[in-house]
Amino acid sequence: MKTERLFDTDAFLDTCEVSVLECKKSIREGYTECFEVITDSTVFAPEGGGQKCDEGFFDDIKVIDVQEFDGEIIHFLEKEIPAGTKTTQKINTDLRFRRMQNHNAEHLICGIIHKKFGYENVGFHLSENYDENNNLHIEAIMDVDGPISPEDLREIELTANKAISENVPIYAVLPTPEEAKDIPYRSKLDITENLRLVIIDGYDVCACCAPCLDSSAQIQLVKIVDFMPHRGGMRLTLKAGLDAVCDYIRLHDDNKGAMKILSCERGECAEAVKRMNDKLTEAHDEKVALKRYITVMLEKELKEKIFNSSKTFIVYAADSIDEIQARALVNDNVVLAEKVIVILFDKTDDGYRFVAGKNEKLADVSLRDIAGKMREGLNARGGGSEQMIQGSVPGEADDIITFFERF
Numbered sequence: 279m280k281t282e283r284l285f286d287t288d289a290f291l292d293t294c295e296v297s298v299l300e301c302k303k304s305i306r307e308g309y310t311e312c313f314e315v316i317t318d319s320t321v322f323a324p325e326g327g328g329q330k331c332d333e334g335f336f337d338d339i340k341v342i343d344v345q346e347f348d349g350e351i352i353h354f355l356e357k358e359i360p361a362g363t364k365t366t367q368k369i370n371t372d373l374r375f376r377r378m379q380n381h382n383a384e385h386l387i388c389g390i391i392h393k394k395f396g397y398e399n400v401g402f403h404l405s406e407n408y409d410e411n412n413n414l415h416i417e418a419i420m421d422v423d424g425p426i427s428p429e430d431l432r433e434i435e436l437t438a439n440k441a442i443s444e445n446v447p448i449y450a451v452l453p454t455p456e457e458a459k460d461i462p463y464r465s466k467l468d469i470t471e472n473l474r475l476v477i478i479d480g481y482d483v484c485a486c487c488a489p490c491l492d493s494s495a496q497i498q499l500v501k502i503v504d505f506m507p508h509r510g511g512m513r514l515t516l517k518a519g520l521d522a523v524c525d526y527i528r529l530h531d532d533n534k535g536a537m538k539i540l541s542c543e544r545g546e547c548a549e550a551v552k553r554m555n556d557k558l559t560e561a562h563d564e565k566v567a568l569k570r571y572i573t574v575m576l577e578k579e580l581k582e583k584i585f586n587s588s589k590t591f592i593v594y595a596a597d598s599i600d601e602i603q604a605r606a607l608v609n610d611n612v613v614l615a616e617k618v619i620v621i622l623f624d625k626t627d628d629g630y631r632f633v634a635g636k637n638e639k640l641a642d643v644s645l646r647d648i649a650g651k652m653r654e655g656l657n658a659r660g661g662g663s664e665q666m667i668q669g670s671v672p673g674e675a676d677d678i679i680t681f682f683e684r685f
């Protein structure tokens with residue numbers, strides 16, 4: 279039995295009373311039970327041609343999937359609906375319309391590319407993603423089999439939007455194999471039977487199985503939002519219709535926020551960001567130079583401590599230096615005298631991080647033991663080798679210094 283595909287010729291028919299011809303138990307992922315239903319006609323377009331099936335209901339029974347097997351359209355329903363029942367189908371019209379806007383935008387862009395370069399469309403799917411607020415975002419991803427420059431893509435985008443403003447008709451024809459021979463059309467497959475051609479007057483003729491709009495103006499807007507070389511050709515990402523408009527609104531808000539932060543005019547954000555980036559690089563270089571200078575100063579102070587102190591343990595707090603600088607201070611100075619050098623660095627509210635090293639000649643001091651004593655007496659964390667230990671230690675520098683005076 280062949281179900282009449284109402285969406286082939288009237289994509290805006292979103293509800294219809296149909297008769298159930300067959301209903302049997304089935305399985306579908308995520309459902310403990312569901313039912314396969316075949317009807318005499320249907321407004322539900324099945325999954326195929328790179329896009330998902332329509333969503334909707336048979337009366338108040340949810341349709342969870344629609345597939346086409348061997349030309350037969352199977353609706354998967356949440357509940358049973360016996361053969362012979364008359365039921366009213368209703369699809370999600372907004373979703374259907376947005377998909378058609380993106381799908382037909384792809385036809386239009388491909389048609390223009392085909393006319394200009396002779397390239398074929400070698401891949402297409404509608405990407406559908408939900409954001410954190412559960413808003414759906416649709417975009418069309420399409421591949422063509424030849425290279426296109428960014429300048430040509432800009433021109434193609436303008437031509438497509440001009441075609442939208444021209445409000446040319448979009449319609450489907452179902453030619454016989456004989457008639458099809460005389461019509462030049464784009465097709466990914468070599469089909470002649472049950473051929474359905476979607477025509478955007480003056481711009482494109484393409485074999486297609488999806489519901490399509492009535493006129494180019496319904497596409498509303500198309501924007502190529504991304505492009506990249508792909509398998510010797512190009513992969514383009516398009517946003518069209520309401521999805522393109524919503525994207526524009528989002529980008530506008532985002533741009534406004536950036537303009538405020540950068541104190542710049544509309545259309546000048548990139549230049550202002552570049553200026554800011556240059557300033558950041560300059561500030562970073564300055565910071566590196568200052569750090570180097572601080573290390574030199576600290577080293578001088580540490581050396582004085584080493585030579586003027588009779589104690590074996592030299593504890594030195596350098597609040598703002600980082601681990602690399604702390605390690606350098608230990609390594610560079612531990613060779614000067616028979617001492618243990620403990621550097622406290624990276625101060626936070628919780629305390630310090632530390633690194634400690636000892637002079638090789640100090641045979642009677644075990645840094646591993648010291649680490650153990652620090653864990654016990656100072657509640658420190660960490661450990662290491664006989665020559666070097668590191669970790670974190672809570673408390674104030676004075677208390678830590680006092681602790682080491684015992685050794």
Ligand SMILES: [Zn+2]
Nearest residue numbers: 485486487488
């Ligand atoms: Zn199509």
